[in-house]
Amino acid sequence: MNDEAKKQLANIDSREEPLKPKDRIAIPTQEMPTQDPIERGKDFTEVATGYTAEQAQLESIRCLQCKTAPCIAGCPVGINIPGFLKAASEGNFEKSVQIIKESSLLPAICGRVCPQETQCQEPCTVGKALKDVEQAVSIGRVERYVADLERDNGIVTPAVKSKTGKKVAVIGSGPAGLVVAADVRREGHDVTILEAFHKPGGVMVYGIPEFRLPKAIVQTEIDTLIAMGVELKTDFVVGRTRKLKDLIEKDGYDAVFVATGAGLPRFMNIEGENLVGVFSANEYLTRANLMKAYDRENADTPIIQSRKVAVLGGGNVAMDSARTALRLGAEEVHIVYRRTEKEMPARVEEVHHAQEEGIVFHLLENAKSILGDDQGLVTGMECLRYELGAPDESGRRRPVVIEGSEFIMDVDTVIVAIGNDSNPLIKQTTPEIECNKWGNIIVDDTGKTSMDCVYAGGDIVLGAATVILAMGEGRRAAASINALLA
Amino acid sequence: MNRIIETTQLSDDVFKLIVDAPLIAEERKPGQFIILQIHDDGERIPLTIADGNSKKGTITLIFQAVGRSTHMLANFKVGDEIAHLLGPLGTPTHIEKFGHVVCVGGGIGVAPMHPIAQGMKVAGNKVTIIMGARNKELMVLEDEMRTIADDLIICTDDGSHGRKCLVTEPLKELCENDPKPDLAVAIGPPIMMKFCAETTRPYEVHTLVSLNTIMIDGTGMCGGCRVSVGGKTKFVCVDGPEFDGHKVDFDNMMLRLGAYKKREADDHHKCHIELGIDWTADKG
Ligand SMILES: Cc1cc2nc3c(=O)[nH]c(=O)nc-3n(C[C@H](O)[C@H](O)[C@H](O)COP(=O)(O)OP(=O)(O)OC[C@H]3O[C@@H](n4cnc5c(N)ncnc54)[C@H](O)[C@@H]3O)c2cc1C
Ligand code: SF4
Numbered sequence: 001m002n003d004e005a006k007k008q009l010a011n012i013d014s015r016e017e018p019l020k021p022k023d024r025i026a027i028p029t030q031e032m033p034t035q036d037p038i039e040r041g042k043d044f045t046e047v048a049t050g051y052t053a054e055q056a057q058l059e060s061i062r063c064l065q066c067k068t069a070p071c072i073a074g075c076p077v078g079i080n081i082p083g084f085l086k087a088a089s090e091g092n093f094e095k096s097v098q099i100i101k102e103s104s105l106l107p108a109i110c111g112r113v114c115p116q117e118t119q120c121q122e123p124c125t126v127g128k129a130l131k132d133v134e135q136a137v138s139i140g141r142v143e144r145y146v147a148d149l150e151r152d153n154g155i156v157t158p159a160v161k162s163k164t165g166k167k168v169a170v171i172g173s174g175p176a177g178l179v180v181a182a183d184v185r186r187e188g189h190d191v192t193i194l195e196a197f198h199k200p201g202g203v204m205v206y207g208i209p210e211f212r213l214p215k216a217i218v219q220t221e222i223d224t225l226i227a228m229g230v231e232l233k234t235d236f237v238v239g240r241t242r243k244l245k246d247l248i249e250k251d252g253y254d255a256v257f258v259a260t261g262a263g264l265p266r267f268m269n270i271e272g273e274n275l276v277g278v279f280s281a282n283e284y285l286t287r288a289n290l291m292k293a294y295d296r297e298n299a300d301t302p303i304i305q306s307r308k309v310a311v312l313g314g315g316n317v318a319m320d321s322a323r324t325a326l327r328l329g330a331e332e333v334h335i336v337y338r339r340t341e342k343e344m345p346a347r348v349e350e351v352h353h354a355q356e357e358g359i360v361f362h363l364l365e366n367a368k369s370i371l372g373d374d375q376g377l378v379t380g381m382e383c384l385r386y387e388l389g390a391p392d393e394s395g396r397r398r399p400v401v402i403e404g405s406e407f408i409m410d411v412d413t414v415i416v417a418i419g420n421d422s423n424p425l426i427k428q429t430t431p432e433i434e435c436n437k438w439g440n441i442i443v444d445d446t447g448k449t450s451m452d453c454v455y456a457g458g459d460i461v462l463g464a465a466t467v468i469l470a471m472g473e474g475r476r477a478a479a480s481i482n483a484l485l486a
Numbered sequence: 487m488n489r490i491i492e493t494t495q496l497s498d499d500v501f502k503l504i505v506d507a508p509l510i511a512e513e514r515k516p517g518q519f520i521i522l523q524i525h526d527d528g529e530r531i532p533l534t535i536a537d538g539n540s541k542k543g544t545i546t547l548i549f550q551a552v553g554r555s556t557h558m559l560a561n562f563k564v565g566d567e568i569a570h571l572l573g574p575l576g577t578p579t580h581i582e583k584f585g586h587v588v589c590v591g592g593g594i595g596v597a598p599m600h601p602i603a604q605g606m607k608v609a610g611n612k613v614t615i616i617m618g619a620r621n622k623e624l625m626v627l628e629d630e631m632r633t634i635a636d637d638l639i640i641c642t643d644d645g646s647h648g649r650k651c652l653v654t655e656p657l658k659e660l661c662e663n664d665p666k667p668d669l670a671v672a673i674g675p676p677i678m679m680k681f682c683a684e685t686t687r688p689y690e691v692h693t694l695v696s697l698n699t700i701m702i703d704g705t706g707m708c709g710g711c712r713v714s715v716g717g718k719t720k721f722v723c724v725d726g727p728e729f730d731g732h733k734v735d736f737d738n739m740m741l742r743l744g745a746y747k748k749r750e751a752d753d754h755h756k757c758h759i760e761l762g763i764d765w766t767a768d769k770g
């Protein structure tokens with residue numbers, strides 16, 4: 001792939017007249033280099049290995065520099081996309097990443113996990129011209145390349161203004177929390193991150209697996225924060241170790257940012273769901289990722305040795321669970337989803353990768369009950385078939401059960417990946433904070449909650465959403481906190 | 487942080503640690519627990535807080551060496567640090583003046599019972615304590631419980647101390663009294679709690695049990711600790727650990743607890759060899 005990219009770049013360089021839009025569109029999309037599908041199913045190393053410099057440059061040249069820049073409108077944090085692509089197309093990758101960083105603090109992460117095909121790449125003119133969103137400019141891949149290059153060269157610790165004497169507590173160390181810590185610390189305020197787990201990073205370390213987002217990338221972000229003087233207290237559950245109110249009243253924090261995420265797994269509420277061998281995706285992934293159970297010989301935390309696994313759901317969480325099960329040695333892994341592939345909320349790339357790796361997709365099917373033996377072990381799953389009916393309020397066609405379509409799927413493990421609700425701990429222990437009926441914290445348009453000096457953002461406000469939205473919310477709240485403390 | 491101040495071996499495989507943990511000591515209430523890891527990637531072990539001293543900033547943990555991690559913890563010395571200690575977790579015991587409260591502690595379950603019995607006493611209840619163990623050597627905290635109890639009943643399986651019977655026998659007798667107890671609290675092995683609940687059920691004596699399921703995060707995020715209570719799925723780490731014993735599906739809970747049993751048995755054996763613990767001294 002790279003030789004081809006080199007050749008094309010040389011051709012472009014040797015041209016007399018500048019490239020016309022139709023020449024740019026004619027450049028083929030640069031494919032993402034990936035590991036072999038069969039080989040990669042055996043370990044947890046990253047699947048997509050990343051563009052080369054030539055690929056990144058060539059892909060950037062495909063951008064038409066549209067005046068209207070519909071891509072920017074599609075980006076939740078409004079990154080100057082044509083700007084950073086222009087710099088990259090000129091081979092100025094350093095400038096390119098700095099342009100991204102004006103709006104996004106976590107480009108190496110977002111380049112990997114953002115659902116670009118429904119955000120910036122969806123409205124891209126190039127993709128529209130070619131009538132295929134997969135042929136749009138691969139904005140995310142270029143973003144990842146320039147961010148990785150910066151990291152390889154050593155990230156320069158951002159400057160911190162002189163000490164203000166003000167203190168801010170950030171609860172939770174997922175993307176929302178990390179971004180607030182960075183933005184608030186830069187203004188010279190003392191920042192302490194309080195994290196319940198023994199390691200920082202939130203879903204990015206306990207949920208999203210290594211083969212999709214290497215832990216080292218998240219760790220770099222945390223190392224940078226520490227270098228900026230942010231204090232990190234792990235093993236600290238706000239609400240239990242300390243009440244949120246006490247952080248302000250007893251410990252003297254001037255502001256608090258709540259970013260506790262959507263950590264409350266939903267179950268199906270079907271018979272057999274508490275059998276041995278039924279897991280929430282959160283439990284399965286946490287055992288595998290955070291607790292390193294994939295290292296069966298050395299890890300202290302065990303994980304089940306499965307033969308045949310069914311994963312319920314069609315989002316990123318489901319894809320991650322299925323592909324993790326495969327890597328842990330399952331012979332067969334099935335994804336069971338009650339709508340069709342088109343409705344799957346997962347990133348398209350993850351669905352492709354899962355299919356390549358041999359995950360079996362059962363569409364328009366769903367679990368009815370889980371069957372077990374007298375030892376309480378899963379022996380199978382009773383399923384129902386569905387067909388698509390009229391659209392529901394989300395605009396997606398509602399799946400309708402086909403009566404009498406029951407059949408049994410032979411599995412010994414079931415992973416439930418049908419979504420998360422908000423973690424209720426803060427709500428239960430802080431009556432002053434107002435929540436909606438789903439338990440999400442209510443904030444105004446500055447990110448402030450109903451409690452003075454307390455802000456919130458990320459999944460605890462939005463419900464299970466995305467890294468980039470969590471980051472966007474974090475930046476908004478950080479700006480409000482900085483204004484409050486100025 | 488989390489430095490060990492004092493260690494005591496209470497019986498063959500039961501150990502007591504006093505740990506420096508000021509924040510937890512300040513906030514903890516009866517019925518709550520902690521989760522610890524002995525190293526960065528260590529297994530997460532939930533242990534009920536047996537006692538605490540907010541002035542000294544210490545908490546007391548009492549545990550039985552059963553798996554790889556608890557065996558290693560048993561080998562910790564004064565001055566060693568526990569890598570990670572999270573808490574206090576769970577909903578505290580609801581303590582008020584009920585009248586006559588019967589506290590039933592089986593084996594190591596006497597440890598978490600201690601602060602609850604103490605709290606009940608301070609709240610003005612008449613407290614009867616039933617303590618059970620396989621034999622005299624395995625009985626822990628007897629002196630501490632004696633100072634709290636209005637009545638203390640000791641039972642052992644082999645009759646080496648107190649009455650030779652199961653804890654359910656004196657519990658049944660108490661339920662038959664008029665007036666019957668106002669509340670029973672049972673903490674111990676799941677099978678014991680199940681039979682305590684069965685014992686009190688016909689007498690309609692409200693019975694609390696404290697569940698110790700497998701846990702990971704302890705904050706309600708993973709659902710690994712879930713149990714069925716009155717037909718509804720509950721998370722022990724946030725909704726519990728205490729539940730109405732008459733509503734808990736103990737059979738399902740015991741099956742779930744056994745999920746990694748084989749691995750635990752292997753570990754137990756391996757640990758005794760690796761750590762040089764006398765295998766013959768262990769009856770567990
Ligand atoms: C398996 C999986 C795959 C995903 N894949 C993608 C993807 O490909 N692309 C994408 O954009 N998004 C993805 N998401 C969603 C994305 O990860 C989340 O939207 C994002 O992480 C939310 O960030 P956050 O900062 O709000 O919270 P989180 O990342 O959830 O972090 C919250 C943190 O707060 C801590 N915490 C909770 N309660 C307390 C407390 N009381 N005291 C102290 N600390 C506390 C938690 O331990 C956690 O570390 C995925 C999610 C999962 C589970
Ligand atoms: S829409 Fe596509 S072609 Fe147009 S500026 Fe954005 S990335 Fe470039």
Ligand code: FES
Nearest residue numbers: 704706708709723
């Ligand atoms: S231990 Fe994870 S939800 Fe209770």
